[in-house]
Amino acid sequence: MLATPPPGALRLLLRSWRARTRPEDIGAVRGLRQSPEAGVTQEQVARRVGCTLRHYAAVEAGHALPGYTLVHRLVSLYQLDDRERLQLLDALISASRNETSARQAC
Structure with missing residues (x-):
């Protein structure tokens, strides 16, 4: 079982993937x-x-939160490889839970 991602994991993943990807890619x-870097x-x-x-x-x-598309x-x-896809899924689940909790607190 994977550990629960930290708060903001989706943000960190998206930023890191964007940083490693070159426009030419x-x-x-x-x-x-x-x-150039x-x-x-x-x-x-x-x-x-x-x-x-x-x-x-x-x-x-x-x-x-991003939609399916x-x-x-x-x-x-x-x-993304399989490991990164799982990281993304975990981060999306965590972000979804956090958003649901915030809505319920209002």
Whole structure:
């Protein structure tokens, strides 16, 4: 059984996958001000997965949960292996529980 992910695990996973992915890896063009070492931007990810920058930024910041379609597209975009997919699933379950608890507290 996997350990319960820490709070904010989804945010940390998405940021780390974005940081390790180069624009060229996803068919995006490196911006003029983007350093060669920089990973893809939130805007580049949002364009590739077909959502707005605002929505993707909210998901990555932990202010919104991604839907099934967005999760599926992120898995494909980042070419996640089985271990990473399990990490993502655990982080989504944890984030969902946290959101449910926060709603019940209101």
